[in-house]
Amino acid sequence: MPRMITGIKPTGRPHLGNYLGMIRPALDLARSAGAGDGAPLFFVPDYHALTITPPPAELRAAVLDLTATLIAFGLDPDRDILYRQSDLPEVCELTWILGCTCAKGLLNRAHAYKAAVADNLAHGRQADHGIGFGVYSYPVLMAADILLHRAAAVPVGRDQRQHVEIARDVAESFNRAYGPVLVVPEPVVDERMMTVPGLDGRKMSKSYGNQLALAAPPDEIRRWVSRIVTDSRPPAEPKEPDTILALYRGVAPDAEARDLERRYRTGGVGYAEAKALLADAIERLVGPARERHAELMADPAGLRDILARGAGRARESAAGTIAAVRAATGLGWA
Ligand code: ADP
Ligand code: TRP
Numbered sequence: 001m002p003r004m005i006t007g008i009k010p011t012g013r014p015h016l017g018n019y020l021g022m023i024r025p026a027l028d029l030a031r032s033a034g035a036g037d038g039a040p041l042f043f044v045p046d047y048h049a050l051t052i053t054p055p056p057a058e059l060r061a062a063v064l065d066l067t068a069t070l071i072a073f074g075l076d077p078d079r080d081i082l083y084r085q086s087d088l089p090e091v092c093e094l095t096w097i098l099g100c101t102c103a104k105g106l107l108n109r110a111h112a113y114k115a116a117v118a119d120n121l122a123h124g125r126q127a128d129h130g131i132g133f134g135v136y137s138y139p140v141l142m143a144a145d146i147l148l149h150r151a152a153a154v155p156v157g158r159d160q161r162q163h164v165e166i167a168r169d170v171a172e173s174f175n176r177a178y179g180p181v182l183v184v185p186e187p188v189v190d191e192r193m194m195t196v197p198g199l200d201g202r203k204m205s206k207s208y209g210n211q212l213a214l215a216a217p218p219d220e221i222r223r224w225v226s227r228i229v230t231d232s233r234p235p236a237e238p239k240e241p242d243t244i245l246a247l248y249r250g251v252a253p254d255a256e257a258r259d260l261e262r263r264y265r266t267g268g269v270g271y272a273e274a275k276a277l278l279a280d281a282i283e284r285l286v287g288p289a290r291e292r293h294a295e296l297m298a299d300p301a302g303l304r305d306i307l308a309r310g311a312g313r314a315r316e317s318a319a320g321t322i323a324a325v326r327a328a329t330g331l332g333w334a
Pocket of ligand 2: 005006007008009045048141142145146154155156160163
């Protein structure tokens with residue numbers, strides 16, 4: 001199995017979409033072939049989070065929250081390498097070097113940047129109004145995260161696929177200029193859970209405010225599920241696949257999901273019952289992790305210690321690539 005790496009940004013509380021779309025598939029991949037060619041890498045990209053200039057205390061709290069979340073859901077900090085991005089400043093050096101062989105036009109095509117430009121133009125503003133260089137160069141930093149460890153497999157949610165494709169292009173243009181130094185990575189996207197819907201049926205996302213926090217207690221889960229928008233068909237009438245069913249497929253065991261799917265098709269299940277089933281299945285999935293998360297959060301020094309150990313292992317993992325890149329480019333003395 002090729003080496004894997006993934007990261008999840010410390011902005012806001014992690015939600016069910018993050019878990020189903022990215023955290024669970026990444027943990028499954030990490031467990032699927034043991035250590036493979038080196039321990040799987042997970043990190044918390046706090047440099048990336050600076051694009052929205054969060055208050056410093058909030059950023060640090062979010063780093064700890066994500067660290068605890070990943071462990072609560074099954075990351076093993078003794079086997080996997082779990083670190084905070086800013087404990088590995090080598091990534092900034094590599095970002096600069098990669099930026100020198102990366103075409104600017106490649107970054108013009110990144111979805112997030114294009115969306116920001118489109119929004120400006122739609123509001124009659126200048127194309128680049130208010131868009132920071134951090135937002136623009138975000139994909140190069142992300143490429144550096146991946147290439148620094150010679151990772152080949154990058155499990156991400158669907159909306160991050162393009163960023164990993166940019167990382168491929170960035171690696172290839174460096175290799176064209178300097179020889180085959182960098183490993184060209186591949187995105188790994190879980191086809192079952194490509195886009196987890198939120199309350200209103202749109203993609204579950206912090207930006208839409210339609211998300212369910214992973215740490216939500218049972219009554220918050222029930223209240224959230226009760227607010228999922230449905231049509232007004234009575235129980236006996238057949239139903240179209242909807243948000244309830246899509247989420248149920250993600251959180252319930254396969255046989256139970258197939259059963260609800262059949263009852264949707266044939267009629268014989270009301271939305272109230274379907275919502276109750278969904279709330280129970282979410283609780284079964286996240287309940288045990290919520291308790292573990294609370295225990296971990298009660299010991300921030302323990303979490304910081306885990307990150308410090310991870311940082312040491314991550315720097316070891318990065319050292320060979322940085323040395324090879326420096327040698328290939330003529331930086332430092334041979
Ligand atoms: P948000 O959209 O809430 O800001 P992020 O962009 O921080 O979420 O996403 C972190 C990770 O979780 C990414 O790999 C992303 O692809 C995945 N992800 C986020 N929301 C969803 C979703 N609704 N469905 C599937 N994957 C998701
Ligand atoms: N851009 C990712 C997100 O917004 C987070 C991220 C940063 C990442 N660097 C990465 C993911 C490297 C995978 C690999 O969710």
